[in-house]
Amino acid sequence: MQKIYFRELEVALALTAQAESLSYLSSILRSLLQSLSISALETVFQATPTVDDDVDLKQFLDRFGQPSDGLPVEILDALIPRIRGMVFRGYMTGWFETSPEQKENLVTALLSWVEFRNKRPAHGVLDAPTTALWAQNTAELIRRLLIVAADALPTVTASTLSALVGDVVIPISIPLVLGGECIVIAKVASRKGIWKMQGQVLSWTDAREVAVDLAPSNIFATEEKVLDKFKWREVPRSSKSFLVLNNIPGRQTANFVGRAKELEKLTAWLKDIADSRTCLVFGDGGFGKTTLVLEFFNNLLEGSVDGDFKLPSVISFYTAKRTKWTEEGLVHFKGISDVMEDSVRELMYCFSPVLGKEWYKVEGRALIDRAVTAFSEEGFTRDDVLLIIDNTETLSTSQVDAEELGSFISQVAKRIGRVIITSRRRELLAAEPVPVSQLSEVEALLLLQKLGKEYGARAVIQAGEARLRQVCKQLMWKPLLIDTLVRYIARSSSGLQEGLDQVLRKTSDELLEFLYEDAWARMNAAVQEVFMVLVSLASPLDGKCVGDVCTQIGVQHAEFQSSLGETYFASIVDHGDSYGLEIVELATEFFRQKKRRIPREESERLDKIAFKVDKQAADRYEIDKNYRMDRVADGFRSEFAKAAKIATIKKEYGKAAELYDLAILDEPLNSALHERYASFLLRTLGKAPSALPYAERATELDAHSADAWLTLGLVQYKLGDLKAGDAAMEKAIKYGKTDQLCLLRKGIARYHVAMHEPYGKRAMPLLKEAEVLVTLSAKSGSASDFYYQKNKREAEKYMYLIRTLVSKINRRGVVAGNAPQRN
Structure with missing residues (x-):
């Protein structure tokens, strides 16, 4: 992380306006202090003993709900002595200490910065002299802090984040880096039991908003941990409250959408105590079976399920799933031996946090008999007990196993209590079926929009409904894939198509295994x-x-x-x-x-x-x-070109080139086809020499085609021929292309030539020409033009690059001019 912050510091110092520089420097320092305070909190929680009369850590964590600039300084000031005394004596040396170069210690300097932030930018007026002074002071504070906290700052390794405090490795549970960019935390809060962090990425060019789900074990979830697997829950009812002993996990999502029909079926089954003992929730991987069941039972425990029917007194949730899909990929659960019996043993933890060895000496019918006896002795009947077994398809891979599983569950349902099972297949047992299929188009669209807004996925928020409906269809209306897409777009700030490519074509083997491995095995x-x-x-x-x-x-x-x-x-x-x-x-x-x-x-x-x-x-x-010879000729002529385009979209470039060749052999006089092939060779394959003859042929076949002249100009520029490229661009303007676009391409071409020989004689003249052309491009054009904003942003980008290169050349010239002359 230290390298990332130094990189952003250089960006801030390169800004010409002092006010802009101070603004971004303040953001950098805010992010840096937050990262260090989170690292210190993680260190205290993981590597120091709990001291009852010590600092109130929870109040620090609670204040991250709306973190102020002074909070991280306060946290570090309180925790550094504790870490030095219990973990590593050299932790952040320089925080309290002064040095010959610095008469004021770092914490005092930071408190002065906090006071300045509260007094001037937040509630007062910033004049030019104060802005210049504090821009310099803030930059110096960032440098000092990065040096003092070199070992305290977490290090990014693959997809993990950890800090090395002395010789103790401290895993960081809060994602402080996303896509190679640090984070400024705006809010940390829990909604429906799910912790989320909201903030912005630390970037001068695109400080997009982000929202990230935090692990259940994150440091902000500091509620007292219950050692017993089961706990009593008072369920509010219309007549009177009811106590339920349960181990139901929290919801899997705070954005549950739709499934009204499935929830109604579960409610109807739960009411039907007399006739139905078993319920089967089944559907394909990624459709949200577990999410549905946990949503239903969390609603039930909160008193949100309508009806005054009799509730079970004991509800046990057991997962037979060997894998789970998370943000970090596929997590494998190991150590599941005879899982059918384990589901009954899990139920027995409602009586004791530790099971005696007698429970492991019996199996099958004998285990069921012992469980029935235990519940009977405690005064429970079979109508008081409900057992949920999640993902039963992992328990059997053959027909014989499936029959054995069905027989076992039937015995449990008859003698111990009612049973709900979830599976990716229709299990061989008599059960009330609750099929879980794809979301409806309306539900999938709503989920995509809600997730896009929550996670700050700009491409999703800005897309129209028609495009989003198409995306939902491509993702097979699966909630898991919709969620995966939105998270990827939010983290990478990519477009919808790039996100779809990632999920549908470039996805990891782990996700494929999670979705399809069980069906393959059958x-x-x-x-x-x-x-x-x-x-x-x-x-x-x-x-x-x-x-x-x-x-x-x-x-x-x-x-x-x-x-x-x-x-x-x-x-x-x-x-x-x-x-x-x-x-x-x-x-x-x-x-x-x-x-x-x-x-x-x-x-x-x-x-x-x-x-x-x-x-x-x-x-x-x-x-x-x-x-059908009489009507195939016209259709067959265009099929090669159409197939080439499809192959390009699929990134099958070798196949696309072959299809283009076939299309041109079939349509040798088609100017547009030649232009498209030249564009493919130039833009997609980067083969300008190969593209040149096709671009030239396109202009010969249709001398009035603006697209053909533009592509020819781009090819000439790529080959370094500015004169020929300019001539082609003039023709492109003549036949319909905008001045804004063509002037921009002229300027960009000159910049790239200068970049290849920055200290050559013609570099500076070319850069001056480029600056004039790009400036003219930025000022021209019409806001009604479809590509106006895109070209304008491109012009602004290259203006910055051109001026940066000019500055670099000038600095080298000054250094060379001041060097001592040799005799």
Whole structure:
């Protein structure tokens, strides 16, 4: 973090206006002090014993709900002596101490800064002399603090943050760095049991607002920890309150949207004590089954579920899930042995925080008998007990296991208490079904908008409803994927499309495993091979292609369709005598990942099958082509170009180049096609020499095309030919391009030439020309032009770069001029 703060300090000092410099320096110091105070609090909590009569740490943490500039100084002043005495004697040496160079210690200087901030910028007037003085003072304070706190500042390693205090490593639970940028904390608060931190990234160019979920174990969650797994909860009722002994975890989200039908079904089942003993909540991974159940039972414990029906006296929540998707990726839970019996043992913790060894000596029916006896002795009946088992699909991977699981749960439901289970599949047991599928379009849109606003995802907030609906569809209306997208956009400040690329195409193997591994494990080997071949095909997927693959693998087409029906891998469009198949992008990448992991000879065998099936599809296409020769010519002519564009969007650049070549062979006189190919070679592949002949040909075929002349000019500039590029830009202006755009490109071209030879003779003249051209560009244009704002921002950016380079050259010239002359 020290390097990040030094980098931002340089940015602040480079600002020409003193007022701007002071403003940003104050933000840097605010962020730095907050980071150090959080680090000190973490150190005290993790590495020092609790002292009852010591500093009231909770009041410091509570004040982070609205942190003032003086709070971090107060925290450090109180905690540094404690850390020095109990952890590391050399912690932040210089905080209290003075030096020959500094007559005033650091804490006194910082208190003076706090007093100045409260007196002048916050409640008074800043004049020019005071601004200049405190800009200098604040910069000096930041330098001193970065030196004094070099070891106290956390270090960023991969995705973790930790501080090394002496020889003690202190993990930091608060994300003080996001995307390589530090944070200014504005608020830390808990809503519905979920802790969130709100603030802004420390950036002069884009100080975007961010909101981050904090781990349940973060230092702000300082409530007294209950050692017992179960606790009594008084549930308010319309007649009188009711006590429930439970271990229900907190909600998984503060932004629960929709699911009214599912919540009503759970309420109806809970009321129906006489007839239904078991309830099955089932659906695909990422649809929010666990989130739904926890939302329902947290509402129940808060008294928010309508109705005055009888409540269970004991509610136990047990997770059989071996993995959980978090912001840090996939977390694996280990040590789950015989988990069916463990779910009953978990229930018995309601009587004692420690189970005796007798509970581990019995299993199956004997364990159930012992549990029934224990509840009976405490005066509970089977209607007083409710057991929730989460993610039961992890408990069985075969038909025999599934039958055994169903039998065990039925026994528990009959004898111990009612049971709710969640699963990604329809388990083999008699249960009230509560299917959890995709969100509705309205619900998904609402969730996306709410999350975008909460996390400060600018691209989501600014997008129109139509675009957001399209995004929800691409994410299969899955709450998990919607949440993942919004968090990525908020942290990276990227656009919607880039975020979708990250989630749908560049997502980690861990997320794919989380979503699809259990369904994959339930398929037989032959069906798995069918999927691995299907994602290797170049042909469009339809019933005929799938049938060909099944024939080659040796599996019945109906068996494949049956396996497909149990998953959410693909969408099927029925055409009557055939069907179209579209495998969702995440599942496609999952199958490719599986194919990469099999032995090489097996992978090559599947590739040969894919090649053979593609050839069969091509033969069918040729037959169809000959049959419809009279109306294919026009459509086939544009198909190559369309396919090239699609391949470019998918970033299959080699394939795109081949398709462009085929398109040009088919349409040699199409000027626009030549211009698009030249643009692809230049912008996407960076091959200006290859782009030149296509750009020149485009202008020859259509001498009045502004786009063709613009692209030719850009190619010439990339090749370093300013004269030819300027001539092309003049033609582009003549035939319709704006002065704003073309003047900007002229200026940018000169800047890049000067950058390659900054101390050459023509560097300064080129930079002066560039400055004039960019200035003219910034002043020209019309606000009604679609690209006006974009070009204006680009002009401002290059004006800064040009002036920075001029300043750098001038400084070198001054140094050279003052050097002693040699005889």
